[in-house]
Amino acid sequence: MTINCKGNLVDLSSPKVMGILNITPDSFFDGGKFQNKKEILLQTEKMLFEGATFIDVGAYSSRPGAQHISETEELKRIVPVIELLIKKFPEIIISVDTFRSKIAKExxxxxxxxxxxxxxxxxxxxxxxxxxxxxxxxILMHMLGTPQKMQQNPVYKDVIQEIILFFAEQIFKLHQLKLNDIIIDMGFGFGKTTQHNFEILKNLSLFKSLDAPILAGISRKSMLYKTLGINAQQALNATTSANTIALLNGASILRVHDVKEAIEAVKIVEQLN
Known part of the structure; x- marks a missing residue:
């Protein structure tokens, strides 16, 4: 349960929190909020101070129906931000939210x-x-389709079985290439109905059979706020509830917009052990 982040060994046997830093103009919750250096640095400093182990930086919005941007535009958005954060916070562990190999390398x-x-x-x-x-x-995430079309009509015969099979196949390919530090993310809201999402959350412990740390990314998602008849801005309490369920069912990383509350959930659940 230890991953090597550029020589920094992070032990995931005690759950960790990943703070979300969206530098996109159109993300579903915080799109457009962090567009200049001051805003980016203040938000990152806040998340690190509150206890985030990782900061996940994304320059391509993957909300349902989001606008597709070019590789050039994604690079132009994200590389200067990474350089800025490394300079200001030399010990920071940055995760990059991208599906493009060139962006990964750069x-x-x-x-x-x-x-x-x-x-x-x-x-x-x-x-x-x-x-x-x-x-x-x-971080190996499951998604049905593409961000532009994933929520149009997601259908599974058995959502749990199909996602486990997907992970097993992809993990095998990665192991063949000698990559061992693999984290799995069920992809809540990525080509799943609300019913699918809650079935996955309820059965999250079944994914432990894959012998990989589990990341849960449920923060302020529509599965929560639509269920309660509220909006994403009002879904902090629902997020904490869902994160607690995820932790009880084996999540090792919580990917969140609100670090302080996620850290509190981790501390409460750890008292059970």
Whole structure:
């Protein structure tokens, strides 16, 4: 349960929190909020102070129906931010949210330590080879379809069985390439109905059979706020509830917008042990 982040060994036997830093203008919750250096640095400092082990930087919005941007635009957005964060916070562990192998390579060269791929290697044939060459931890997420079309009509015969099979196949390919630090993410909201999402959350412990740390990314998602008839801005309490369930069912990393509350959930659940 230890991953090597550029020589920094992180023990995931005690759950960790990953703070989200979206530098996109159109993300579903915080799009457009962190567009200049001051805002980016203040938000990162806040998340690190509150206890985030990782900062996940994303320059391509993957919300349902999000606008597709070019590789050039994604690079232009993200590399300067990574360089800025490394300079200000030399000990920071940066995860990069991208499905493109070129972005993965350029950002790791700029100082990032983890690649977080929403497509699980399905949208860029060179991604697995690239992360294996880079020898960085890789977050393997399950998504049905593409961000532009994933929520149109997601259908599964058995959502749990199909996702486990997907992970087993992709993990085997990565192990063949000698990449060992693999984290799995069920992809809540990525080609799943609300019912699918809650079935996955309820059965999250079944994914422990894959012998890989589990990341849960449920923060302020529509599965929560639509269930309660509220909006994403009002979904902090629901997020904490869902994160607690995820921790009880085996999550090793919580990917969140609100670090302080996620750290509190971790501390409460750890008291049970």
């Amino acid at each position: 950002t790791v060269n700029a100082g990032a330590a983890i690649i977080n791929d929403i497509s699980g290697g399905k949208m860029d044939a060179k991604m697995f080879e690239t992360v294996a060459d880079l020898q960085v931890p890789y």
